[in-house]
Structures are given as C-alpha cells and as structure tokens.
Amino acid sequence: MNAEYIAENESKLLNELLSVRDLFCAETDACADNYSEQGLAVLRLCPGMTLKAWEILAERHGLNDWLTVALNKNMAPHLSHVQGVLQELSYKTEHDPLTGLSNRRVFERILDQEVERSHRNKTPMSLAILDLDNFKVINDTYGHLKGDEVLIDFAEMLSHAARRYDLVARIGGEEFAVIFSGVGIFKAQQLLQRLLEKTRELSFNTPDNKDKFSITCSAGVVCYKGIVEPRIHELIDKADKALYEAKNSGKDQVCTADILDYAAVKKEGLVHANEKKFLFTGN
Structure with missing residues (x-):
C-alpha cells in the first residue's frame, strides 16, 4: 500500500508541496524557526496516505519540517513521528556529522x-x-x-x-x-x-x-x-x-x-x- 501510494502520487504531491514552500518561504522569513504569536498553518488533505508513506517521502525529499495530523483521531503515531524528527534534529545540532562526537x-x-x-x-x-x-x-x-x-x-x-x-x-x-x-x-x-x-x-x-x-x-x-x-x-x-x-x-x-x-x-x-x-x- 505504501509503495503503491508513493508510485501514484509522489510526483504530483511533491510538486505541490515544494511550490507551497517556495511561495511562502523563498522571499520572506515566514518559515523561520522562531515562534510568533501570529501565524498560520497551511494544511493539505492527502486521502489514502499512511504515516509510513509520509516518512518515506519526507526522508527522500527533505520534508521532515512538515507536520502531519491524523484524520482518524489517532494522534499517537503522528506525535511519535514528530518526536522522532525533533530528537534527530536535536542530535544533529549537537554532534559533528562526520565523527558523531560532540561539536x-x-x-x-x-x-x-x-x-x-x-x-x-x-x-x-x-x-x-x-x-x-x-x-x-x-x-x-x-x-x-x-x-x-x-x-x-x-x-x-x-x-x-x-x-x-x-x-x-x-x-x-x-x-x-x-x-x-x-x-x-x-x-x-x-x-x-x-x-x-x-x-x-x-x-x-x-x-x-x-x-x-x-x-x-x-x-x-x-x-x-x-x-x-x-x-x-x-x-x-x-x-x-x-x-x-x-x-x-x-x-x-x-x-x-x-x-x-x-x-x-x-x-x-x-x-x-x-x-x-x-x-x-x-x-
């Protein structure tokens, strides 16, 4: 199911997501990491997509900064995915990428x-x-x-x-x-x-x-x-x-x-x- 979904939707979905990123982030600091009380989340429904399929696409195309939300009220897998991404980012900010030692x-x-x-x-x-x-x-x-x-x-x-x-x-x-x-x-x-x-x-x-x-x-x-x-x-x-x-x-x-x-x-x-x-x- 994951492979089929990716094969059928990867190209179209990727073009759309990257276009959205370029539109909002290329010329401004709207996608900066700093928190602001005023902000807006841009959502895109992806019927049929599983969390595993998204993880594959995100890793393949550098989309780990996108947040996924389940539509079936089961948030646990998605929260775990976000936690894993944050842990990986935290590790990368504190470790040398070549040797794995502290930076x-x-x-x-x-x-x-x-x-x-x-x-x-x-x-x-x-x-x-x-x-x-x-x-x-x-x-x-x-x-x-x-x-x-x-x-x-x-x-x-x-x-x-x-x-x-x-x-x-x-x-x-x-x-x-x-x-x-x-x-x-x-x-x-x-x-x-x-x-x-x-x-x-x-x-x-x-x-x-x-x-x-x-x-x-x-x-x-x-x-x-x-x-x-x-x-x-x-x-x-x-x-x-x-x-x-x-x-x-x-x-x-x-x-x-x-x-x-x-x-x-x-x-x-x-x-x-x-x-x-x-x-x-x-x-």
Missing part, C-alpha cells in the same frame, strides 16, 4: 559548566586540545575520503579510550578537545600519553591497498583548580598555546601550560614558592 557548541557549554563546578567546589579540571600531525599531507596524498576515514577512526579511538564522564569533542577540521572532569595536570598528562600511544597504534590502508600508514597527534593541556574567577577563553587560549608548543617542538607529544590559578596568585604569602607550586600542581 564545538556542546564543547563550549560543557566547558563552562565544568569550570563553574570546579570554581564552586574548588576541585581540579583539565582541558586538552589535540591536533592530528601532518593531516594535510594525508588529504593531499591519499585523498579526502581517506582523510575522513582517519578522522572517523581517530574519533572512535578517543571516544572509547576516554573515561565515560569526560567529554570528547571535535572542535575544528582535525582538532579535537577532551575535558577531564576532576583531574589535575599530572593525571591529565598520563591520560593524554595513553591517547597518543593508542593513536600511534592506528593503521590505515592506502587507497590502492598496497601499503599501510600510521598517524600521530600532538596535544596541549591546561589545568584549572577553581581558585580564581572562571575565565573560559583564557583556558582555551592556554591549551591552544601549549598545543602550538608541542607542534613546534617536534609533534607527537604533550605540552602543558601554566596552571591558570597558579599564575594569578600573588608571590607574597606564608607558603614558600616551591611548596606553593607543589600545592597547585598536585592532584
């Missing part, structure tokens, strides 16, 4: 939450930024499809190797971030060294399957102890600079930045400088 939007939100928690509880947290070494050479030598394969496998390795309560995100082309909750600088270094070892163990076939190649990555990490006022952008900047140092020092290594709180503490005090440094850098 930069989620990264910045979780980082803000972790820094606030660290500041409130005076507990440590660390931020690491990782970048694949010589990734442009991989794209130029083996093609972008092979480059995508490298990114996907690297992301999967990061996701499985990280602790389940840490956030792993893709924040740029070949740039990734890990937020280590409740971890000081020494522990973060140890965790990152393991990640670099697992990166070296990854192996890829060349496009002609005649050879194999491996990859490495560099990482910069910074720790926040929750003592000074939270400064998200400074934390990211310090991790970035530590990453650049790792790159400039030969790549395939971890470099650390000064602990954000330690640099802000005045030199005067009863604690000796060396004791103070140990106090801040210890986990």
Whole structure:
C-alpha cells in the first residue's frame, strides 16, 4: 500500500508541496524557526496516505519540517513521528556529522559548566586540545575520503579510550578537545600519553591497498583548580598555546601550560614558592 501510494502520487504531491514552500518561504522569513504569536498553518488533505508513506517521502525529499495530523483521531503515531524528527534534529545540532562526537557548541557549554563546578567546589579540571600531525599531507596524498576515514577512526579511538564522564569533542577540521572532569595536570598528562600511544597504534590502508600508514597527534593541556574567577577563553587560549608548543617542538607529544590559578596568585604569602607550586600542581 505504501509503495503503491508513493508510485501514484509522489510526483504530483511533491510538486505541490515544494511550490507551497517556495511561495511562502523563498522571499520572506515566514518559515523561520522562531515562534510568533501570529501565524498560520497551511494544511493539505492527502486521502489514502499512511504515516509510513509520509516518512518515506519526507526522508527522500527533505520534508521532515512538515507536520502531519491524523484524520482518524489517532494522534499517537503522528506525535511519535514528530518526536522522532525533533530528537534527530536535536542530535544533529549537537554532534559533528562526520565523527558523531560532540561539536564545538556542546564543547563550549560543557566547558563552562565544568569550570563553574570546579570554581564552586574548588576541585581540579583539565582541558586538552589535540591536533592530528601532518593531516594535510594525508588529504593531499591519499585523498579526502581517506582523510575522513582517519578522522572517523581517530574519533572512535578517543571516544572509547576516554573515561565515560569526560567529554570528547571535535572542535575544528582535525582538532579535537577532551575535558577531564576532576583531574589535575599530572593525571591529565598520563591520560593524554595513553591517547597518543593508542593513536600511534592506528593503521590505515592506502587507497590502492598496497601499503599501510600510521598517524600521530600532538596535544596541549591546561589545568584549572577553581581558585580564581572562571575565565573560559583564557583556558582555551592556554591549551591552544601549549598545543602550538608541542607542534613546534617536534609533534607527537604533550605540552602543558601554566596552571591558570597558579599564575594569578600573588608571590607574597606564608607558603614558600616551591611548596606553593607543589600545592597547585598536585592532584
């Protein structure tokens, strides 16, 4: 029934729906996502159409932003369909489409939450930024499809190797971030060294399957102890600079930045400088 309905009605119905969309949305912001108290729903009766047939058409032609309403008073399947579409859209807005990792939007939100928690509880947290070494050479030598394969496998390795309560995100082309909750600088270094070892163990076939190649990555990490006022952008900047140092020092290594709180503490005090440094850098 679904296949028959689609075969008989797809072309005519599609032309009509797309014409309506173009008429109302092409020149104005009438189809914007923002809610307005004044609005109008445009309905089109589709006798004989089932919800399954609509799902097929919507997926095939990008019509998931259209809302269906049952005429037999049974709203449950249609509400479930709307819920599924909303969940899919929500997932897409928060995840990188290639690797499935959290995207930069989620990264910045979780980082803000972790820094606030660290500041409130005076507990440590660390931020690491990782970048694949010589990734442009991989794209130029083996093609972008092979480059995508490298990114996907690297992301999967990061996701499985990280602790389940840490956030792993893709924040740029070949740039990734890990937020280590409740971890000081020494522990973060140890965790990152393991990640670099697992990166070296990854192996890829060349496009002609005649050879194999491996990859490495560099990482910069910074720790926040929750003592000074939270400064998200400074934390990211310090991790970035530590990453650049790792790159400039030969790549395939971890470099650390000064602990954000330690640099802000005045030199005067009863604690000796060396004791103070140990106090801040210890986990």
